[in-house]
Amino acid sequence: MHLLIFYWSKLRTFAPNIIKSKKKNKFFYYLFKNKCSKYCTSKTGSMAKEIRNREDNYSEWYNNLVIKADLAENSAVRGCMVIKPYGYAIWEKMQADLDRRFKETGHVNAYFPLFIPKSFLSREAEHVEGFAKECAVVTHHRLMADPGGKGLVVDPSARLEEELIVRPTSETIIWNTYRNWIKSYRDLPILCNQWANVVRWEMRTRLFLRTAEFLWQEGHTAHATAQEAMAETRKMVEVYASFAKEVMALPVWIGPKTATERFAGAVETLCIEALMQDGKALQAGTSHFLGQNFARAFDVQFANSEGKLEYVWATSWGVSTRLMGALVMAHSDNNGLVLPPKLAPVQVVLVPIYKGEEERSSICAHLANIGTRLQALGITVKLDDRDNVRSGFKFSEWELKGVPVRIAVGPRDLANGTIEVARRDTLEKQIVPLGGLEDLVQKLMHDIQNNIYDKALDFRNKNTFEINSYDEFRERIEEGGFFLCHWDGTPETEARIKEETKATIRLIPEREDPRPGNCMYTGKPSAQRVVFARAY
RNA sequence: CGGGGUGUAGCGCAGUUGGCUAGCGCGCCACGUUCGGGACGUGGAGGCCGAAGGUUCGAGUCCUUUCACCCCGACCA
Numbered sequence: 001m002h003l004l005i006f007y008w009s010k011l012r013t014f015a016p017n018i019i020k021s022k023k024k025n026k027f028f029y030y031l032f033k034n035k036c037s038k039y040c041t042s043k044t045g046s047m048a049k050e051i052r053n054r055e056d057n058y059s060e061w062y063n064n065l066v067i068k069a070d071l072a073e074n075s076a077v078r079g080c081m082v083i084k085p086y087g088y089a090i091w092e093k094m095q096a097d098l099d100r101r102f103k104e105t106g107h108v109n110a111y112f113p114l115f116i117p118k119s120f121l122s123r124e125a126e127h128v129e130g131f132a133k134e135c136a137v138v139t140h141h142r143l144m145a146d147p148g149g150k151g152l153v154v155d156p157s158a159r160l161e162e163e164l165i166v167r168p169t170s171e172t173i174i175w176n177t178y179r180n181w182i183k184s185y186r187d188l189p190i191l192c193n194q195w196a197n198v199v200r201w202e203m204r205t206r207l208f209l210r211t212a213e214f215l216w217q218e219g220h221t222a223h224a225t226a227q228e229a230m231a232e233t234r235k236m237v238e239v240y241a242s243f244a245k246e247v248m249a250l251p252v253w254i255g256p257k258t259a260t261e262r263f264a265g266a267v268e269t270l271c272i273e274a275l276m277q278d279g280k281a282l283q284a285g286t287s288h289f290l291g292q293n294f295a296r297a298f299d300v301q302f303a304n305s306e307g308k309l310e311y312v313w314a315t316s317w318g319v320s321t322r323l324m325g326a327l328v329m330a331h332s333d334n335n336g337l338v339l340p341p342k343l344a345p346v347q348v349v350l351v352p353i354y355k356g357e358e359e360r361s362s363i364c365a366h367l368a369n370i371g372t373r374l375q376a377l378g379i380t381v382k383l384d385d386r387d388n389v390r391s392g393f394k395f396s397e398w399e400l401k402g403v404p405v406r407i408a409v410g411p412r413d414l415a416n417g418t419i420e421v422a423r424r425d426t427l428e429k430q431i432v433p434l435g436g437l438e439d440l441v442q443k444l445m446h447d448i449q450n451n452i453y454d455k456a457l458d459f460r461n462k463n464t465f466e467i468n469s470y471d472e473f474r475e476r477i478e479e480g481g482f483f484l485c486h487w488d489g490t491p492e493t494e495a496r497i498k499e500e501t502k503a504t505i506r507l508i509p510e511r512e513d514p515r516p517g518n519c520m521y522t523g524k525p526s527a528q529r530v531v532f533a534r535a536y
Numbered sequence: 537c538g539g540g541g542u543g544u545a546g547c548g549c550a551g552u553u554g555g556c557u558a559g560c561g562c563g564c565c566a567c568g569u570u571c572g573g574g575a576c577g578u579g580g581a582g583g584c585c586g587a588a589g590g591u592u593c594g595a596g597u598c599c600u601u602u603c604a605c606c607c608c609g610a611c612c613a
Contacts, residue, residue: 059607074605134612169613203537203611210612263613271613283613322613355571392573410572420572502609536613 058278059206062329066207069337069401071324079205079212086401087324089345091215094323095195097247097342098217101239107191107219112173114196115164120172123297130264131168134201138164166199171265171290171316174220175298182222182312184303189232190222208325209282209536216320222312224302226291229313230268233289236317237270240285248323249340249453250274250330251460252284253482253531255507260491263316267291273506273531275460276329279480281506281533284326287317325536330456337402338424340452341445346382348374348441349403353391353410360387363409370407370419370434374441399424404448405441425451466529470520473532477501482533484509486526488519497521497532506531 066072071087074080083091099109115138122128142158167173174192181187199213219236223229237254244250252272262269266288274284292311295301301309331338341347350371352363364385371381382403384394391408398406408420413431421440422429425448432440463481467473473483487493487505498504507530514528 063606078604130612200612202613204609214613216613286613318613320613353572359571390571390573390575392571392575394574396574408572412572 062325063207065332065336066328069328071328071337072207074207077212079202081207081211083215083321086345090327090339090343091321091324093343093345094247095217098239098243098319099193099195101243102193102217102219105191105235105239107193107221109194110192111194111196112170112177114167116167116170116173118163118165120176121165123172124265124293126293127171127265127297131200135168136166136199136201138166167196168198168200169316169318170194170196170198170218171220171294171314172298175294175300175314178220178222178312179298179300182300182302185224185305188222188224188302188312189228191219191232192221193217193219206325206536208328209322211321214320214322216318218316218318221315222295222300223315224304224310224313226313229291229315230289233268233270233287233315233317236315237272237285237287240287240317240319241272244272244274244284244323245453247340247342248327248330249342249449249456250284250326251453251457253507253509255509255531257286257507258491258494258505258530260494261504261506263288265290265293266316267293271507273482273533273535274326274330275463275482275533276326276536277332277459278329279463279534281482281531281535282322282326282329283506283535284323285317285319288315290314290316331452332402335396335427336400338452339402339404341404341449344402344404345380346398346401346403347380347445348382348405348407349394349398350381350383351391351394351398351406351408352383352385353408359411360385363411363414366414367407367409370409370437373437377438377442379441379445395422399427405444423448425455468517468520473503473520474501477503477532477534480534482506482531484529485520485532486517486528487530487532488522488524488526490522493519493521501534503532503534506533506535 066087069086070084071090072081072083075082102109118137121131121135139160140154140156140158141160142155143152144155146153178190181190195215195217197213197215198218201212202210205211221229221232223232241252241254244252252274254272255270257263257269257271263286268289269286270288271286272284273281276282290313292313294314295311300312302312304310327339327343328337331340348371350367352360352367354360354363364383367383367385371383374381384398386394389397395406395408402424404424406422406424408422410420413419413434417434418431419434419437420429420431421444423444460482464484465476465481466484467476468486473485477483483503487497494505509529509531511528516528517526518524519526
């Protein structure tokens with residue numbers, strides 16, 4: 001963008017008359033071509049795209065991409081976002097798949113209130129400390145006409161006796177409810193999930209990655225024993241990991257967090273971490289073993305088989321619309337989004353190439369027929385029969401939206417009985433006979449899904465390093481990536497490294513043969529390497 | 537909450553030391569020519585310049601306040 005502005009102002013200075021001309025665009029293009037031929041293409045639209053792609057700042061690229069790909073936009077409300085239909089369709093697919101996985105592991109859905117009495121939040125000490133700084137608070141329940149005549153004001157007489165907190169997470173209100181549900185060991189386990197929105201008043205927000213309000217699911221389970229709860233914690237983080245791999249085509253590391261990075265109120269936090277293309281890590285999901293902390297705070301006890309009272313063991317686990325951010329940042333390229341077929345709202349787009357109304361109608365009819373054949377296989381198809389944009393425009397637009405497969409048919413194909421098939425992940429095009437349509441598309445769905453995963457895995461492997469010297473670490477962390485390093489296990493060292501390098505311990509990887517060594521910072525003994533990275 | 541930046545047509549942006557009826561590109565509408573990778577011509581519609589005060593004969597431009605958004609930090613999923 002800076003280039004554009006620069007040459008634009010030059011043009012103004014040196015050739016003001018040209019600017020007045022309707023042909024400004026063309027002159028501008030020629031000027032640009034002379035100065036900067038390597039970025040040049042023959043169309044002004046592509047030129048703007050080339051410039052945009054040279055934008056150094058990844059955050060801007062990401063935001064721009066999300067907006068341009070029609071996924072989301074900033075709302076009028078501070079820090080919130082509007083998820084647009086195309087983006088929401090992706091979320092719905094994620095939801096459906098996750099929900100199926102939850103049901104398969106014995107969970108049921110329920111719904112708990114949006115508002116939490118302030119007193120609930122303060123029951124669990126660490127939990128309060130973790131969330132108190134970022135809560136939206138409801139203090140009144142009524143508005144009235146402004147006595148000064150200017151719109152509405154809060155009615156001071158409608159002040160709530162106890163303020164209500166808009167849930168930042170639902171542990172407290174759920175455990176307050178579970179107290180009534182649990183009397184005996186026969187009532188356990190309770191395996192509930194809720195799909196909901198939560199609000200965390202973050203200082204700084206970013207579309208999908210950190211918004212003030214976000215959609216998520218939160219599972220809250222209650223168990224009779226610590227072992228059972230721990231097993232549940234483990235099971236659910238594995239559900240997330242396999243979902244990430246199989247559906248999102250996103251390779252993740254699984255492991256526990258360090259004590260510093262743990263969820264507020266948890267005894268143990270397991271997480272999945274993914275590597276984004278700019279080398280930063282993204283926590284994509286968490287599963288917490290809460291011990292008996294919330295049961296004690298809300299006095300939830302059960303009679304065991306011997307008739308003795310015990311506190312209940314708890315877990316909670318969640319993933320959010322942040323997964324959408326992960327999806328965008330892990331797979332996209334300079335042409336836009338790259339969606340894995342399993343999450344693409346449109347899996348195959350059909351684009352006619354024609355001149356004249358007659359050709360248009362015959363080719364569209366032909367494509368509609370192809371569409372029907374694909375729909376019979378359960379594939380989501382979109383026929384782009386708009387006649388106000390040309391085919392080339394449609395090609396780039398659907399690439400921007402990440403549609404995995406594009407089928408184009410023109411008069412030539414119609415005559416030869418062929419179709420042009422293009423895949424989004426590799427941008428390859430081939431002309432094939434129409435006869436093999438079903439097999440080819442099904443194979444492509446499969447191949448693209450796998451290829452996207454392989455690409456992301458390859459990227460992660462190439463950007464995962466074992467480092468032993470702290471000097472080298474400080475240098476290499478600038479380039480991003482996962483760093484496997486020895487750490488002495490103390491929060492002090494962890495904090496110092498964070499302060500000096502902005503890198504945090506993302507997780508402690510679980511390996512069959514943990515090799516001991518010496519902490520890269522202090523030289524003290526270390527049981528195994530941990531994963532350091534700069535994170536979102 | 538600290539530092540920096542931006543608010544002017546649906547989108548992206550010009551607008552000079554205050555001055556005439558606020559401009560340009562894309563998009564949109566109409567007609568025509570086009571159509572195998574972001575088409576072109578002609579004509580047209582679309583704005584109380586983020587909001588509120590103030591200075592002035594006169595404010596997009598200067599001053600004050602305020603709101604929103606973006607980027608970099610701190611905080612977090």
